[in-house]
Amino acid sequence: MSTYATAGATRPGRPRVIPRAASAAAPRDEILDVAAELFVNRGFAATSTRDIAEKVGIRQASLYYHFAGKPGILAELLELSVRPSLEKVARIEQECPADVPEAALYLLALVDVETLATVPHNIGKLYRMPDVRSSEVFEEFQPALQELTAAYGRLGAGVVSGPVAATVGLNQLGGLLVQAVEVVIRIRSGGDEVARVHAQAIAATCLRICAVREERIALAAAAAEDLIPLLGAAIT
């Protein structure tokens, strides 16, 4: 088809190995998107930079212009899944009204559901893949993950009731809460869209795990709602 030749001719600076359907995304974002799809569906180890470049429709060399190879792309994808939540933790803790401390955990859960619900191709799944977990990149990603888990643990500890502290143990609480929020990954894997009702249900579940009473959960939900605009986050 002559369309291919034309497409090539109109973009002399970016020779395309395989022309791709018109895309408005910047090449860097396009690489991330395609890599996310391949890593998640085919596996990290089983995907080569060549596979990614071919599917984007650029030369392998161009890919290396944007990223330090596969590890560089993986590092950025992992960051995408945690950084937007992590960046808001300090603000959430600052802005949370003192009389409704439960709002902080509720809001962190809302924000984190949003992050996991909107990352391309459900990349939260990468955490669970053995070839990702055994990579050096994942090792370097640990502090960020631990920081987020610690934030959940801290906000949970602030509202938890006695029996929970006794049965769960505060060092486990962060992990339990992160695990509850990661139900988003399961929902997306099942093919469903993550809606606002899911986000609210998951945030309420986090407070229930801390044995917060239902009337306090309702207060927390209302207070969190008021704080959303301060975060500059577009919570679905």
Add this chain to the structure above:
Amino acid sequence: MSTYATAGATRPGRPRVIPRAASAAAPRDEILDVAAELFVNRGFAATSTRDIAEKVGIRQASLYYHFAGKPGILAELLELSVRPSLEKVARIEQECPADVPEAALYLLALVDVETLATVPHNIGKLYRMPDVRSSEVFEEFQPALQELTAAYGRLGAGVVSGPVAATVGLNQLGGLLVQAVEVVIRIRSGGDEVARVHAQAIAATCLRICAVREERIALAAAAAEDLIPLLGAAIT
């Protein structure tokens, strides 16, 4: 080393490609154990029946005597991670005292934590691996997984309070509870042993997700304790 030759000579009926440290396990169990380790750590797609046979120290043909290849082994490993829990659901529902319906969900969680905590090499991880999820075997395994999720949903629905039904939605409840119990996989991934206190904390968390009050959780824990011997389960 002559040890190798001797080892081979003393077992003429089972030629060993690579002699292995003395093992009391039956060959079938040994194959399952080695396959679990390789699937989880190296990946399902990246492991061949040859790798498994070599590591067990048997010929590939012997492996096929026990299993219908890699899919057959995967099917059995997946079953191991869900069947022991699923088999006890009916008994749990029958035996649960009518005045403490919360005990049924608590006990299912205890049993399921036990299952996930004792399966070899944390094979619950297999659920999350893309090469496993895209296999036909995983497709065939879906009904068992769905049956277990439905059991959680049903037992949860029996004790849930109004606000949870309103915010979470009963069709999501099973998934939330399964997700909470699967924190076991996370604990094991982190290198920790799953202890009795973890099991109790997770079971209590399941009831909290249903907004069951703390005094009822204590009752459920005590009632579940009494039921354990009836299940013939060795709960750690």
